[in-house]
Amino acid sequence: MAEMELWFTEQQTPDLGFTCKITKTIYTAKTQYQDLAILETKQFGRMLVLDGAVQTTIADEFCYHELISHVPLFTHPNPKKVAVIGGGDGGVIREILKHDEVEKAYLIEIDREVIEASKKYLPEISCALDDERAEVIITDGIKFVSENKNMFDVIIVDSTDPVGPAVGLFQDSFYKAVFECLKEDGLFVAQTESPFYDQDLIKNVFHAVKSIFPITRLYLGFIPTYPSGLWSFTLGSKKYDPLEVDVSRIKRIDTKYYNPELHKALFALPTFVQEII
Ligand code: AG3
Incomplete structure (x- = not known):
């Protein structure tokens, strides 16, 4: 048979x-x-x-984890304290710790079981969670950012889709709290779904971030296993503009997707995406 x-x-x-x-x-x-x-x-x-x-x-995690991490970390000239909201698999923490100037990377995850399962079954992704520069805090990301002010250089929001436990991570009040939680020259990035299927969401998030942060940018990457393959990230910054970075000064780190040539190119948007925002 x-x-x-x-x-x-x-x-x-x-x-x-x-x-x-x-x-x-x-x-x-x-x-x-x-x-x-x-x-x-x-x-x-x-x-x-x-x-x-x-x-x-395992096959395509590098696309997402590199894109959501290295764009903000190479936009900030000296990121020392970084927080990840969500991201319990640890992939973003692994990428953050490739930056030598990072002193501490905090993982703020609501669901302890995601971390435990990833540590056990996805060691290639979760491997940096035991690094001495990594600290795991099991709590609600919304609560965490509203209780901590002026604390981080970079915040990376690695959430699930805007349904269930992640709904609040796509709301105006959360972006305001993220602003307060960043230092005076801090910046943040959030994953913001597919430009094919989630146009209303992208538009709403972009305008919410734009009403709070002086610099707001959208960039795109290719993630084979996500809906449509084309994925968006929204960046809000108090001071540093990813498009003003001197890319000749970006250090070569071990990556498979991100490179200095791509840094600004990621922000060049197809016409149908320009029209969303
Ligand atoms: N967080 C974003 C996942 C969104 C995927 N959406 C979907 N498949 N419908 C990924 C977490 C990786 N650290």
Whole structure:
């Protein structure tokens, strides 16, 4: 008898699915906040799924983690204290710690079980969480940024989609609190979904950030396992403009997607994306 095939589908829109063949269900749990699964896929290797949405895979995690980390960190001239809101898999922390001038990177994650599952099953991604420059704080990111003022050079919001536990991370009041939580020359980046499917969200976030931060920019990258593959990031900054960076001074670090030539090019937007914001 032919061996049974198992397939996982993320329903990316009400009318579209993204399907991968899986060789094994490594782990599943219902946490206090969400449904969690670690799957072994044939195409992308291990995959972290939260509430049915693909968060990261071994094969393409570098695209997302490098883009959300190195653009802000190479825009700030001297990032010493950095915070990640969400990002329990640890991929952003790993990228942040490639920057020698970073003294401390805080992971502010609401769901302890995401960290634990990632440490156990995704060591390639979570490996830096035990670094002495990394500190994990299990708490609500909204509460954390509203309780800490003038503290960080860079804040990176590595959230899930704007449903369930992450809804509040896409609201005006959160961006105001992020502004207050940054030092006087601080900047932040948030992942802001697909320019194909989430145009209203991108527009709303861009205008909310623009009403708070003197410099607001949108940039794009390619992430094969996310809806449409094309992904957006919104950057808000008090002082430093990513488009003013002297890219000849960007240090070469070990990356597979980000490089100094791309730094400004990422901000060149297709016409249909220019029209969103
Ligand atoms: N956070 C963004 C995931 C969004 C994916 N959306 C989807 N598949 N519908 C990723 C966390 C990686 N550290």
